[in-house]
Amino acid sequence: MGKGIFFKDKQFQVRAKEYIQYFLPLAALLLFFFAPITMAPINLYENTDSFSSAANILAFKIPFDSHLNLEFGFARLLLWLIYFLPCTVIFSLTAFILEKKRACDFRKLNYAFTLSSLSIYLFCGAVSLVANANCFAWFLHLPSYIYLTFFFAFFAHLYYSFHGIFYLRKTNSEYVEFLKMREDDAEKAPDLQASTLFTKEGFSALQTHVKHRVRRLSIKTKFTFVITGLIIVILLAFMLLILNSYKKMFTEAVSDVGRAQAEQTAAVYDSAEGKYDKIATFFEEQRVTNEYAETPFERIDIIIYGKSEPVVYIENWEPATELPDFSVFAYTTGKPKEIDESEKTLTNEQAVDYLKRYKSGAYKKEYVFNKANKTCKYIYPITLARKAGRKLIGFSIVTYRQQVLMRQYFRTKIFIFTIITIFLYLAVVFSILLADFIFNPLLFLRKNVRKTSRSIEKLLSGTAKNANTAVKFSDTIKTNDEIKDLSLEIGEMVGLIKGIMPYVSFSTLQHAEKAGDESGKKGTTSRELCFLFTDIRGFTSLCEGLPPKKVVELLNHYLDIETQIILDNEGDIDKFVGDEMMAFFAGPRKEINACKAAMQIRAAMREQQQLSMESGLTYVSIGIGINTGNVTFGPVGSRTRKDFTSIGDTVNLAARLESANKAYGSKSIISDAVYQKLRGMFICRELDFITVKGKTEPVRIYEILQQKSQATKNNADGKLNEIKNLFEKGLEFYRKQKWADSEECFSECALKYNDLPSVVFLDRINHFKTNPPPKDWDGVFKMSVK
Incomplete structure (x- = not known):
């Protein structure tokens, strides 16, 4: 019971929330530092079943891990920044203690340290990705917890980046005031009813709702979308162009090597006249050399026909020409027992296809791809020089594993993908910052003009009376550009209007718009x-x-x-x-x-x-x-x-x-x-x-x-009521022409209170005593002056 009350305590909840918000990022940074950040490259010459044996690389070991194949030494030097993560944790803990003991405020600095640590971790992850990912299978065998850790770091970085943007906006009083004004002026979007959404009326309402939302997008939002979209299109087009050009160039380069090896093998067979010793020596040399090659082949094979009939001269070959059966697997640099039987012979269709490639020259530009085992083959016909021509004996076949042959292209593709992704992410963040930098002054100017417009509206509606205090324009633009000049000019114009307003009556200002015609009848x-x-x-x-x-x-x-x-x-x-x-x-x-x-x-x-x-x-x-x-x-x-x-x-x-x-x-x-x-x-x-x-x-x-309330407050109500009663009593006698009684009342009022209207009536009484009014006199006094 006591624990339940303790957890429901608001002060405890606030403090617990504060501690969680503060220490959760620190725990995450420690997790990033000690958790695996990548996996070692896969041995492309092993079987697929052994791919999972690649070792994981811990984040704090990444600067000196031998598995990282970095072409740039500076990149390896930057990997030492990973130790900034524990430094951030130490700083944050120290800052927390100082904040509690000395009431120091390190929130901004702590935010900068945390965001920098997340940026460093993502950078190290990107570098390790580019360095170690040597085939698509590498991604398939990468442990799921490394994916989770990396994406958690990415979304944390995303949160901190936008939190910083929103914090800058929140601390800008001008922006906060602008948001409030926009909320006050915002038109409410049409309501949508879920029950009628899939009806004709509901679809029409949805269209109206979407159009309203799009129409109400601010110029800053539109600019952000346009710039971000433009950057995305440019980067994607650039990426596709670069990759397409590089793939074409790379394919031609590796094809030259494979073709040359196939041609060399055929030339050796021709020069050796098919003798085993010379050919076997050549194959052994190729096997040894291949161990040190940057792009090693899988094997080199020679397949020849089993029967000498029919004889085919390659100069005279046509697609309809009958070919012998190429069924003798004569030589190979590989292990024959590990080679599939289907690859030890050539079908007639395969032989025809290879000869077509030879005749057209296509074999020089592209390889033959085998989807079943994902191998790339370079094939060249083997001939023996005879008087009648070059006699077709068989084919030399140089086989590469696709992932080995295209390894460098794959790494380049991953590098470009990574760079493009980083640039896209930065493009979004910097587009928002750029939009704030460019358009915030314009939005603030609109806010200032709107405030002035509202003050004039209040003045014209009668809710404000004093133009000097009601009409205002605040020049809050801090930039030094055309927007600042416009703000100054608007300020001068408002000052001119403010100066004119005292010379025009409020009624004229308030009703001027109603007089639409020259006659003023409207x-x-x-x-x-x-x-x-x-x-x-x-x-x-x-x-x-x-x-x-x-x-x-x-x-x-x-x-x-x-x-x-x-x-x-x-x-x-x-x-x-x-x-x-x-x-x-x-x-x-x-x-x-x-x-x-x-x-x-x-x-x-x-x-x-x-x-x-x-x-x-x-x-x-x-x-x-x-x-x-x-x-x-x-x-x-x-x-x-x-x-x-x-x-x-x-x-x-x-x-x-x-x-x-x-x-x-x-x-x-x-x-x-x-x-x-x-x-x-x-x-x-x-x-x-x-x-x-x-x-x-x-x-x-x-x-x-x-006023009665004021008279009571000043204790003057008795005096004023006596003046009122004496005067009105005298006035009653005056209208009845009882001059003596009237004179008595007015005299008392005049003498006692120095009442000037009583003196005026005393003069009239003296006049009427000597010049009595007519008998039908009704007591009306006719004024002869304005």
Whole structure:
């Protein structure tokens, strides 16, 4: 029970996984070092049954093993690198101890050592393969555990190579960001249903799925496939061309030797007139010489006819000519008892074939191959010179084992195969690295442009308001080439766009694509919006005597404060007209957001007033007017210069309400339409019932005193409610023409709270006392100024 809990412990599992990942490669390197890496060459002159007796060669003995037939001494010197494997194990163990005791990080160096060790082991295996593989049977008798060890090392090297590539990508923050962007932008491949895969619809869906996958391949992947495929085609074509040319050249070379031996044997027989002593001496000399030959023959045979009839002269021979029976196995360098009886005689068909080869000259270029025993024969007719011509006696036959004759070609073929395989493997790895080197900067540039595009999309969609912070372009290209130049040019272009954006209203940016025609009808709509107008009081007086640059700087300072507050409350700026600003709000909370913005603007202006007074400067105040309703929204202007804006009575009334603050000494006036949407979230007082200039229909207006939550937080709700109640009570008496009661309420409010709207109504009361309004007076005040 206790052991089970111990093995389920997460900390133990993490540590066990760490140890396995660290020590498994070390155990594998030790296995590679002490395990057999190859097998000694096969004795090609022995029987096939004795091939399995070839000795295995251990990896740590390979540098000084006598079985290795290396033509290059430098290659044998490189084999001593096999001792780098135990050095890597020692280094890794030392690094592990130092990492635990001194918190050193040797992971990269340990990775390099391990990958180098695997490369060395594969190199030694390839060298031993080229040196020892002298026939195809060598591969058949090579023990399976050597195959397993070699392929395990190969796949380990493959894993470490791609692990290094992926590690380089993973540590590149730009590449990680690009992958995330590609995942976000990736189109989902069409789903495949296994139940319908073998139907017509399923096959069509499979085609669509494959086309989608191919279409979505990145340019880097396509480049890797194309380059790797091109290298494979070139290397394979090169290999086939080289092997074909070499085989032809090698076959001709060995054929010259075999043919010469066959011709020499026939010439000796002719010169000896068939006498045994001279011919036997020649065969003994050939047997001794063959023991030291680089490409020894199997045997040399002479087969002659048994009966002298019919007599055939080779000059007059035709395929239809009757031939004697060649059945006498006269001479051989081999052991007659070990020679198959079928090879001691020649059939008529064989003799005809050999003579045809002689007549056509084919015997000079190619051998006669026996598939049954895999031997190559060079055959030349034996003749005796007579007056009537060269009398055909028989044939001299030089026999080679195919694997002996083609041994050098086989070794060359294995060498080329090995080199081509190594180059193909390196081609894949370096194609990936080359693709990263060439195309990563291009992909990173695409990522940077996409980020900029998204920031502009956010700006146009209204989710981002500030162009200075929203529109960005990061030049992260490290190369010094055309891609870097392109990145710099794009950065300059984005900088230009970023510089222009503050001079174009967000509404124009967001809706410009909707106005497809010159008339602008396509982009014109009816919308319900809430408008906020502001105007800086006393700004003209403040700027008297200031240089123009200072005036613009001061104006931009105040407008920047107002703009940021508008944007923070989900509003947008329509336009600036001098020190006046027009903003609008959309959405279900547009009236609430507009009033919150108005209160925050007033608070910010009070802070600016305090700073101005502390600095001894003239301070400014601000008037705000808010109205909500339907407007016509669309592109307004000429064919060459348009701006998206709103027009209608709603906009005009908001502007009049802002101006009305001057008449009442108030700060923020809202219409009755706005007041009905505030849900009691603000302390507001009814200010008057008026008709603005240019209109005949009266509107009820209110002044926002404060947001209720903010008033409670500042302990000002009692004061503001008393102002509201006193003023509205006085207003009620005012409309009933009870001047004394109204004057009492307004006077108390004015004296106690220095309330300017109360002072305005006190002046009106004094006026009406001497100039009473008509009996049908409805309390509406007509404004004669904008």
